[in-house]
Amino acid sequence: MEPITEETHYHLCVTHSPLVTRVFEATRRQRGISASAVRSIAKRAVPFPGTGCCLDDVAHAMESCLKRFDRSGYAAARKQLDEALGELTGDKPFEAYVPHANNVLFQEIISHPRCIGYSFLEEGFTSMLWDTWRSFRMLSRKTLRNYLRTYWVRPNYSFNRPMFDHAAATYRAAYAISKHAFHDMPGRADVSGHIPSLPQSDGPANTYVILDTSYLHRGVRWQAYENALVAAILAAAPTSGELRIKFHFVDPKASQRFESIRARLSTGGVRSVSMLGSDFQVEENLTRDDLVLFAVTSLGYYAALAGARVKCFAGDIDGVSISSWIANGCLPADFPEVVGIPRD
Numbered sequence: 616m617e618p619i620t621e622e623t624h625y626h627l628c629v630t631h632s633p634l635v636t637r638v639f640e641a642t643r644r645q646r647g648i649s650a651s652a653v654r655s656i657a658k659r660a661v662p663f664p665g666t667g668c669c670l671d672d673v674a675h676a677m678e679s680c681l682k683r684f685d686r687s688g689y690a691a692a693r694k695q696l697d698e699a700l701g702e703l704t705g706d707k708p709f710e711a712y713v714p715h716a717n718n719v720l721f722q723e724i725i726s727h728p729r730c731i732g733y734s735f736l737e738e739g740f741t742s743m744l745w746d747t748w749r750s751f752r753m754l755s756r757k758t759l760r761n762y763l764r765t766y767w768v769r770p771n772y773s774f775n776r777p778m779f780d781h782a783a784a785t786y787r788a789a790y791a792i793s794k795h796a797f798h799d800m801p802g803r804a805d806v807s808g809h810i811p812s813l814p815q816s817d818g819p820a821n822t823y824v825i826l827d828t829s830y831l832h833r834g835v836r837w838q839a840y841e842n843a844l845v846a847a848i849l850a851a852a853p854t855s856g857e858l859r860i861k862f863h864f865v866d867p868k869a870s871q872r873f874e875s876i877r878a879r880l881s882t883g884g885v886r887s888v889s890m891l892g893s894d895f896q897v898e899e900n901l902t903r904d905d906l907v908l909f910a911v912t913s914l915g916y917y918a919a920l921a922g923a924r925v926k927c928f929a930g931d932i933d934g935v936s937i938s939s940w941i942a943n944g945c946l947p948a949d950f951p952e953v954v955g956i957p958r959d
Contacts, residue, residue, distance in 0.1 A: 625654045625703070627654050627656065627700075628667070628712050631657070633662065635661075637898070638791075638810075639736055641792060642809075653665040653666070655667025656668060658720070662899060668703065674719070676692035696724075711725050713734075714735070722773065733783075734787045737793065740913050740947065742779075779800065781801050786801075788803070789802055791806070792805070812922060813903040815902060820904040821857045822908060824858065824860040824861070825915055826861065826910070828866070834934075839935075841879075845880060847908050849880070851906060857889060860873060861897060903922060907923055907925045909929075910929040910932060911946060916950060925954055930959060937956070
């Protein structure tokens with residue numbers, strides 16, 4: 616059977632972060648895919664290349680109906696997805712590029728009758744742990760509940776399908792820009808040479824302070840985190856541009872924490888500070904002249920790989936051991952080298 620050519624099918628980028636979009640763009644350049652052959656589906660209102668749409672509503676409906684055993688609601692959401700795919704592709708076949716496959720929307724896309732192949736796109740530190748999902752086991756109670764959901768709702772989604780499943784006949788490749796993503800995975804392709812460089816600023820350089828969730832989920836005390844963060848900002852001594860602080864969207868006390876940081880910075884002589892909204896895409900605004908301050912967020916790691924100016928203060932947080940986090944699989948082995956800090 617002759618392979619389907621680019622002229623007879625579309626390349627569908629399914630993205631939920633600016634990083635995924637950039638990896639797809641690098642993949643497109645490496646493969647020589649024309650921009651006219653690209654269609655996009657986004658979640659979280661993430662910017663996408665070319666012609667596309669955001670399907671947050673469909674994704675939320677599918678996830679909600681699956682949890683509630685709502686067969687008719689799920690069927691209606693899947694119909695919406697099929698209509699959106701039909702409009703985007705003109706009912707032609709498509710090749711899908713997804714961050715991972717266990718998400719219900721992503722699985723519906725790669726299981727669609729017109730999907731002739733799918734590939735994975737690097738999405739962060741999770742992509743560096745793909746091999747551990749093969750040994751992942753759920754509690755028996757959760758397993759039974761998920762069996763009942765898939766039996767009742769009957770979606771293309773398979774709850775026990777591992778993330779990064781490359782066993783399907785339609786699996787094509789895994790595209791990466793860091794050396795640890797998809798390590799030893801079949802079909803792995805390095806597209807780091809095709810990531811565009813950061814643009815040069817046309818105005819004063821800004822300082823971005825990016826917070827992670829280590830003080831929420833990994834036992835780090837907030838006060839220790841804040842102390843290191845404030846010290847890093849004062850040491851950086853931003854004198855031009857804006858100081859922009861972005862909290863992770865899951866932090867329910869972001870506003871209160873921001874006020875505490877701003878008060879301490881004001882005492883230290885830094886008075887122009889703003890808090891970025893959760894929907895602000897730092898990656899879309901970052902230039903090579905800006906400075907990124909962070910602890911253990913993947914955004915800082917990838918900003919460093921892209922050639923941005925970075926400063927990591929993780930080693931200055933009381934109680935944080937970078938070596939232990941690397942050993943536990945929370946950070947890639949080259950994290951210290953990439954972000955420019957000594958190993959502890």
